Amino acid sequence: SLKITRRAMLSRGVSVVRNQTLIVNLPGSTKAVEEALAIVLPQLEHGLRILKGSAHDCARK
Template identity: 65%
Template sequence: MRAYIITLSDKGYVNEREDISGKVIFEMVTKNGYEVVNNIILPDERTLISNLLKKICDEDEADLILTTGGTGLSKRDVTPEATKDIIEYEVPGIAEAMRYNSLQITKRAMLSRAIAGVRKNTLIINLPGSPKAVKENLEFVIDELSHGLEILKGSASECARK
């Protein structure tokens, strides 16, 4: 499966902050057998983000898009809105599971506005911006993503456990 990583950070985009979260995602997905097709940094600009997400999905560049950053309460945090602008449907269980797991670690997890959704044959998941939170959230869901992607792509048809 192909993964595309997008870090949303105004400071990272202008090289005022190192992108550690994108590196954490890269290490985790490659360790789990994904091919990373791109790993980029963008500023927190809603139209820019939604246009890129749409292009990746519509041109079938990746099976999974993982974003990091822009999911908090700052006025510049627009990742969930940019994602909602282009998805066909949400997959709320992924974001709910990540928040549930994170709440066991910190009450601040309730402040996350991250979402997950699908456009065409691509699953998009918003992750938090902090490297620690990225690791904790992705660790909790990564094992189930391959099955979800197989269902989405039509290569698996059964969800029932035996």
């Protein structure tokens, strides 16, 4: 995000797992949400597999 706006450092993005739900904190503007999701969504499937214990190797694509 810092490549897009200097104010990105003010964002407090977090992700948590509660029960069987992944909760992802996204920015407040629609444009920033689109930019953040463009980064998060392609990696989401692998991250969920890690959480479920069905994937283990994070160092490879």
